[in-house]
Amino acid sequence: MxxxxxxxxxxxxxxxxxxxxxxxxxxxxxxxxxxxxxxxxxxxxxxxxxxxxxxxxxxxxxxxxxxxxxxxxxxxxxxxxxxxxxxxxxxxxxxxxxxxxxxxxxxxxxxxxxxxxxxxxxxxxxxxxxxxxxxxxxxxGTEAISYHTEYAKVDPKNLSYGDLWNPEHNGGVAVRGHSALVGIGLWLEQQGKLPHPLLDSYKNEKAMRANFDVILKTAVEHKGMIAQFWSTENEAQGAFRTNGAIIGQTWDSTAFNLKKEGEPIAYRAPKEGALxxxxxxxxxxxxxxxxxxxxxxxxxxxxxxxxxxxxxxxxxxxxxxxxxxxxxxxxxxxxxxxxxxxLKNLWWWPIQEPWYVALRNEYQDRYLSA
The missing domain is CATH 3.40.190.10 (Periplasmic binding protein-like II)
Known part of the structure; x- marks a missing residue:
């Protein structure tokens, strides 16, 4: 699409x-x-x-x-x-x-x-x-990188999903479980570290498990940097307002609403492509x-x-x-x-069939409980 x-x-x-x-x-x-x-x-x-x-x-x-x-x-x-x-x-x-x-x-x-x-x-x-x-x-709309313009250490012109995991952001990251895994996957794919193209994960279970085993390992290694996991819009905004988040992978609406309130939050698409x-x-x-x-x-x-x-x-x-x-x-x-x-580089979510959603939730649960 x-x-x-x-x-x-x-x-x-x-x-x-x-x-x-x-x-x-x-x-x-x-x-x-x-x-x-x-x-x-x-x-x-x-x-x-x-x-x-x-x-x-x-x-x-x-x-x-x-x-x-x-x-x-x-x-x-x-x-x-x-x-x-x-x-x-x-x-x-x-x-x-x-x-x-x-x-x-x-x-x-x-x-x-x-x-x-x-x-x-x-x-x-x-x-x-x-x-x-x-x-x-x-x-x-999109899901990309929201960040505090005073505290986050990023180059707005060269953003990556990998910037979430910079050591300077330790304890200040907000992500949604299943889409954070995709963001990490895009980051790893660009470095040639996935066994299959990420899009193949949506085509068959074998490719999905092979890719997500690698993605999950990287995600767990960085889990200690997370200030809050979010799953709804209110939770994502709350991560920045009250729970110490200075950077996160969020919907565009999160940054829009925080910025509308006067918060120093910017929103940018990473080079791997906004979801x-x-x-x-x-x-x-x-x-x-x-x-x-x-x-x-x-x-x-x-x-x-x-x-x-x-x-x-x-x-x-x-x-x-x-x-x-x-x-x-x-x-x-x-x-x-x-x-x-x-806008030319948008990464449109592929069709998520029931078998994929079930496996995606399995990996998300393993991530959240690790």
Whole structure:
């Protein structure tokens, strides 16, 4: 999968006129049933829910989750019942299809002209399974290096995942277990120290175990340098606020929110490539209010709704025209975080099939308990 901010911006500019078209209300669907949204913590604000209701007449409630695994486990426990719309990352969608937890979209009911063309093409790997589209792209972001500009010892122009483990950062590192292993893997791969290309880890168990045995050994050797492991956005921010972290491998939103509060935190992509992901709207198998789901997706694919999402999260919306409505501080954060070369060098998460996720969690558990 290949996708860059430059492609997003180019798509948005080409579609400027379409983005300005008015939002049409489908009154027949208004306010008959409540829309139940299950999405990442911090993604849906009260202002967004109020705007959605004002424009459609539909009441919506929001329940947050913190990880992809939490989302998957919740849906498996209820056999795809309990919510009308979810927001997984695109690399996890085939797993939901394998477990028969989601339903394909009726693509004729989505106003795709409000979604960036590059997001549509970029989400075909994972979002389209057996010729059926399950995924309406909503946003994308990265996981890279956040660091304290006064205390971290780094060269912003020559960052590496290996910089996390500089002796000067002892006791001040914050990472997420499973993605830290991937960051270490990219660092080792660039030095020629993995037995197979890292991407082969996602293709078969033999290559995965061979690579991750090497990765885990290096990770455990440096584990004593860690101030805090994180698994949710709040935990990642807390590591810097209160638990002594001065550098970490975090989501872009972590640095964005800390910087917004006045903390001296910068965010940069390492030379091995920032870990990039895309999220989107998916309908659970037993959704109770499918009509309202399509109203919500079409509401989101407007510049105003997309901009509200970006202001809340710091991530990048796939709604055409949203970027033109963003505050200058948000635009500046993006410009400072990525060079044009960084955007060309994004490392997109491969499809994570259930067998890989199980093994990944096994290695993560061994890392955390070592």
């Amino acid at each position: 290949s996708l860059s901010r430059r492609q997003f911006v180019k798509g948005a500019m080409l579609a400027g006129a379409a983005a300005a078209s008015p939002f049409y209300i489908n009154k027949a669907l208004a306010a008959t049933k409540e829309l139940r949204i299950y999405a990442w913590a911090g993604y849906i604000t009260e202002d967004m829910l109020a705007d959605f209701k004002a424009k459609t007449g539909i009441n919506a409630t929001f329940t947050p989750y913190g990880t992809n695994d939490e989302l998957m486990n919740s849906l498996r426990a209820t056999d795809g019942t309990g919510f009308d719309i979810i927001m997984p990352t695109v690399d996890r969608v085939p797993g939901y299809v394998d477990f028969d937890l989601v339903q394909p979209l009726d693509t004729s009911r989505v106003k795709w002209d409000g979604c960036l063309d590059s997001a549509m093409s970029g989400s075909e790997v994972g979002g389209v399974v057996d010729g059926k589209r399950y995924f309406a792209p909503s946003d994308w 990039a992901w895309m999220e989107g709207f998916v309908i659970p198998k037993n959704a109770n209010n499918v009509d309202a789901v399509y109203e919500f997706i079409n509401w989101y694919y407007t510049p105003e709704a997309g901009a509200m999402f970006v202001k809340s999260t710091g991530y990048n919306s796939t709604s055409k025209g949203a970027d033109a409505l963003l505050p200058e501080a948000t635009k500046k954060f993006f410009q400072e975080s990525y060079t044009e070369q960084d």
